[in-house]
Amino acid sequence: MSDAPELLPVEEARARILGLCTPLPTEWVPGDDALGRALAEDVPARRTLPPWDNSAMDGFAVRAQDLAAPLPVRLTVGETVFAGKRPTREVVPGTCARIMTGAPLPPGADAVVMRERTRAVPDAPDAVEILEAVGPGNFIRPRGEDAKEGALLLRRGTPLGIPELGLLWAQGQGTVPVPRRPRVAVLSTGDELCRVDEPPGDGIVDINAPALALAVRRAGGVPTLLGIARDTREAVQEALSRVDGFDVVLTSAGVSVGDHDFVKDALEALGVEQRFWRVAIKPGKPLVVGQRGATLFLGLPGNPTSSLVTFELFVRPALRRLLGLEDVEPPRVAGRLEGRLSKAPGLAHFVRVTATWRAGELWAKPLGTQTSGALRSAAAATHLLHFPRADSSLTDGSHVELLPLSWVA
Numbered sequence: 516m517s518d519a520p521e522l523l524p525v526e527e528a529r530a531r532i533l534g535l536c537t538p539l540p541t542e543w544v545p546g547d548d549a550l551g552r553a554l555a556e557d558v559p560a561r562r563t564l565p566p567w568d569n570s571a572m573d574g575f576a577v578r579a580q581d582l583a584a585p586l587p588v589r590l591t592v593g594e595t596v597f598a599g600k601r602p603t604r605e606v607v608p609g610t611c612a613r614i615m616t617g618a619p620l621p622p623g624a625d626a627v628v629m630r631e632r633t634r635a636v637p638d639a640p641d642a643v644e645i646l647e648a649v650g651p652g653n654f655i656r657p658r659g660e661d662a663k664e665g666a667l668l669l670r671r672g673t674p675l676g677i678p679e680l681g682l683l684w685a686q687g688q689g690t691v692p693v694p695r696r697p698r699v700a701v702l703s704t705g706d707e708l709c710r711v712d713e714p715p716g717d718g719i720v721d722i723n724a725p726a727l728a729l730a731v732r733r734a735g736g737v738p739t740l741l742g743i744a745r746d747t748r749e750a751v752q753e754a755l756s757r758v759d760g761f762d763v764v765l766t767s768a769g770v771s772v773g774d775h776d777f778v779k780d781a782l783e784a785l786g787v788e789q790r791f792w793r794v795a796i797k798p799g800k801p802l803v804v805g806q807r808g809a810t811l812f813l814g815l816p817g818n819p820t821s822s823l824v825t826f827e828l829f830v831r832p833a834l835r836r837l838l839g840l841e842d843v844e845p846p847r848v849a850g851r852l853e854g855r856l857s858k859a860p861g862l863a864h865f866v867r868v869t870a871t872w873r874a875g876e877l878w879a880k881p882l883g884t885q886t887s888g889a890l891r892s893a894a895a896a897t898h899l900l901h902f903p904r905a906d907s908s909l910t911d912g913s914h915v916e917l918l919p920l921s922w923v924a
């Protein structure tokens with residue numbers, strides 16, 4: 516069998532998967548649980564913030580016009596205004612108010628002079644000398660610069676980082692509407708597999724299920740381990756029949772053309788409609804994707820690195836879409852290749868590299884063993900280098916596309 520044109524290009528495979536995903540129903544959660552998720556609805560401001568013009572500095576609230584005279588200008592100090600207090604007096608010509616950062620600007624004042632640009636007057640404790648002229652608005656934080664009541668504060672789909680949550684908290688909003696987290700079932704398949712807490716003998720310890728579960732959690736989903744199914748049609752089918760209520764089912768292994776590769780058959784027997792099988796990539800070629808009702812089935816290849824790479828390229832974007840995030844494509848940065856690479860055309864390779872900044876550019880050095888079974892180079896990798904499908908060689912210094920990995924520590 517050749518690596519022929521029936522293999523889907525990576526971009527098309529991802530587009531087809533994303534076409535099967537829409538944001539999940541909304542739930543209201545406390546801000547800390549909303550971190551990294553997307554807003555499910557537009558959020559208008561409930562309050563105008565800041566609620567009043569206020570000072571950006573510790574200093575003196577003045578009438579800018581008063582400072583047009585030759586410097587220094589001596590002013591009479593009225594009250595002192597602190598954050599948390601309201602001013603009680605108007606600043607009239609020839610006077611000022613001592614003011615602290617965050618305190619409301621008294622009426623009459625239109626500028627603030629910072630304390631360092633003033634001087635106390637030894638014999639006149641009620642006076643201050645202003646050493647610089649400033650224009651109106653100097654060091655004033657205007658009412659409403661952060662939020663205006665009734666106006667849009669954050670748009671639906673906005674990813675909630677820490678400052679976004681801060682904006683919502685400042686509005687007195689402690690819970691946030693977000694699409695609920697995807698529930699993801701994770702199944703390993705293979706006669707050779709044992710759990711990490713079992714004596715392995717000459718078996719192979721199941722890495723994929725716990726690794727994928729962590730990747731799911733890091734991507735914002737809620738993983739449930741379904742255990743290990745043995746390599747019979749019946750066992751795989753039985754395990755996959757227990758997936759009601761899951762949004763996504765991830766399996767690993769059993770998707771290639773081996774005599775014991777039963778995942779595709781089991782999905783078919785369970786009424787899962789196969790959307791496609793096999794992508795023009797290495798690692799990860801035998802990926803199979805299906806759908807039944809609202810549940811998405813992703814059969815990842817068994818080699819541990821293949822399952823992690825296909826998670827990055829296909830599963831993480833799908834989970835992000837279910838979470839209502841709009842920017843779901845794997846992130847990419849421009850880099851340069853350190854060394855050379857060659858391959859046969861036909862498959863896009865995603866090469867494990869370590870990338871380091873030198874002279875303003877990100878230089879990517881391919882790691883040793885790149886076979887799909889080898890996890891050692893995945894462990895050291897910071898990025899995947901995209902070696903395009905049609906190319907057969909990349910020379911030293913080539914401009915390349917690098918995908919930062921979500922699995923790094």
Ligand SMILES: Nc1nc2c(c(=O)[nH]1)N[C@H]1C(S)=C(S)[C@@H](COP(=O)(O)OP(=O)(O)OC[C@H]3O[C@@H](n4cnc5c(N)ncnc54)[C@H](O)[C@@H]3O)O[C@H]1N2
Nearest residue numbers: 703720721722723724768769770771776800816817818821
């Ligand atoms: N004739 C062909 N053979 C293969 C092809 C092909 O196109 N034609 N594709 C190869 C590629 S590419 C991959 S990737 C693998 C995918 O194989 P499967 O998804 O069917 O997985 P298995 O055959 O069951 O296992 C592969 C390998 O991975 C190890 N494994 C499986 N599960 C786990 C786990 N949970 N933890 C750790 N290691 C696991 C398993 O022991 C095997 O070594 O097929 C190629 N063959």
Ligand code: MOO
Nearest residue numbers: 798799800821887
């Ligand atoms: O695609 Mo397989 O994942 O190359 O080993």
Ligand SMILES: [Mg+2]
Nearest residue numbers: 769771773776
């Ligand atoms: Mg196989």
